[in-house]
């Protein structure tokens with residue numbers, strides 16, 4: 001920690017200025033939640049993937065279908081990547097999702113895609129942990145502030161450790177197996193995640209990223225509506241419920257289930273996938 005400079009005479013006045021929300025979302029196109037609620041009233045399971053502990057698995061969800069990430073066996077955190085199944089360069093953008101919806105997401109929030117697309121990839125339609133809110137430490141669940149546990153940071157912090165089941169590596173192996181890409185190529189497509197079920201925040205005194213035991217219990221699920229044709233990959237984090245540590249085999253780990261569900265097509269009458277962002281991409285250089 002560096003020495004703090006002497007505060008100016010008006011330091012308290014400057015600190016007392018009220019914050020302004022960076023991205024007020026009242027002009028953001030609202031998701032048609034009533035339509036989704038009606039559609040999810042009658043869902044038919046079309047696929048099921050079990051993600052083994054300390055591994056990842058991929059799944060595909062057609063636009064207009066739902067998917068649920070479910071806790072089975074015991075408290076477990078999942079690291080989620082999403083891509084446009086037809087174009088892996090369009091992928092989940094956790095930073096912009098955080099800027100728009102806040103540090104943690106729940107029902108009604110959307111997962112946005114990378115530039116130049118910047119459109120909703122998925123909308124959260126149900127969250128059985130929606131009761132949690134923010135605890136007294138400032139912690140909440142389903143964060144878009146973490147990145148994913150990875151072997152590079154682990155190597156730095158452990159003075160040379162080699163661990164191969166961090167979420168980054170699990171996602172890399174799963175994407176390589178799904179696509180046939182070489183692992184080094186698949187690795188480039190792995191990106192910052194939605195930390196499903198993870199309970200996290202920033203400490204009030206030092207602003208450091210913290211985690212604590214996830215409140216998730218078997219049967220809990222987070223449900224999404226796929227806005228575009230999706231390829232997903234989910235890693236069952238080696239941190240288990242992330243109550244103590246990750247990037248090792250020390251924590252108790254459990255599988256996670258991904259269930260894909262189809263609504264009655266008539267329930268989505270009039271709905272269409274959102275188009276890519278309409279900015280003209282001229283960047284001030286003319287057309």
Ligand SMILES: [Zn+2]
Pocket residue numbers: 079148149166167168236237238239246
């Ligand atoms: Zn992890």
